Amino acid sequence: MRISRKEYNYITEISNEASNGRGARLTQLAKNLKVSPASAYEEVFHLVSKGLVRREGEYIYVTEEGNRELLYAKKAHRVIETFLVKTGMGVEDACRLTDKFDLQVPEEVVEHIYRFLGKPERCPHSHEIPDVKSEGGAK
Numbered sequence: 001m002r003i004s005r006k007e008y009n010y011i012t013e014i015s016n017e018a019s020n021g022r023g024a025r026l027t028q029l030a031k032n033l034k035v036s037p038a039s040a041y042e043e044v045f046h047l048v049s050k051g052l053v054r055r056e057g058e059y060i061y062v063t064e065e066g067n068r069e070l071l072y073a074k075k076a077h078r079v080i081e082t083f084l085v086k087t088g089m090g091v092e093d094a095c096r097l098t099d100k101f102d103l104q105v106p107e108e109v110v111e112h113i114y115r116f117l118g119k120p121e122r123c124p125h126s127h128e129i130p131d132v133k134s135e136g137g138a139k
Contacts, residue, residue, distance in 0.1 A: 002069075002103060002104075002107075003052070003069045003070075003103065004103065005099075005103055006043065007043075007046075007047060007050075007052065007069075008070070008073050008103060009033065010029070010033065010040075010043050010044070010047060010053075011047065011052060011053065011062055011066050011069065011070050012070060013029055013032050013033055014029065014044075014047075014053055014060050014061070014062050014066075015062045015066075015067070015070060017029060017032070017060075018059075018060070018061050018062060022059055023056065023060055023061045024059065024060040024061070025058055025059060025060070026040055026041060026044065026060065029044070029060065044060055047066070051063055051065050051066075052065055052066035053066050068132065071130045071132045072107075072130075072132050073102070073103055074127075074129075074130060075110065075114070075130050075131075075132055076102045076103065076105055076107075076110045077098055077099070077102040077103075077123075078123035078127060078129045079110050079113050079114045079117070079120075079123075079129060080098045080101075080102050080105060080110070080113065081094045081095055081102075081123050081124060082117060082120055082124060082129070083113050083116075083117060084097070084098065085124045086117065091124045091125065094124065095124075095125070114129075119131065
């Protein structure tokens with residue numbers, strides 16, 4: 001399963017909000033994402049149906065599958081960004097352009113580039129590149 005940019009944004013925000021230990025709340029999620037509560041509700045329902053988040057009462061949490069997808073999306077972005085920088089593109093341009101297509105790049109291509117680069121541990125912004133695959137989890 002691959003996630004869209006919209007799903008990525010929601011899962012990231014839910015994960016950030018849930019770091020308080022209580023979970024994310026729909027009203028705060030809508031506010032943070034600058035969408036209506038109805039739009040946030042619709043997307044959360046969509047994410048629940050895909051098994052990426054779960055609701056417990058008024059709180060929303062990212063599932064194990066959602067966390068796996070979130071980590072893989074971060075890996076894809078950071079690997080592609082690293083590749084572009086290593087081929088001569090500026091860091092900020094590489095980041096901005098990678099945001100436009102990173103989630104559409106097939107996993108096999110991301111993994112091939114990752115191995116080609118020697119499995120780097122950090123991207124040009126010094127963020128960790130997780131060594132994960134969508135069906136596995138951290139390696």
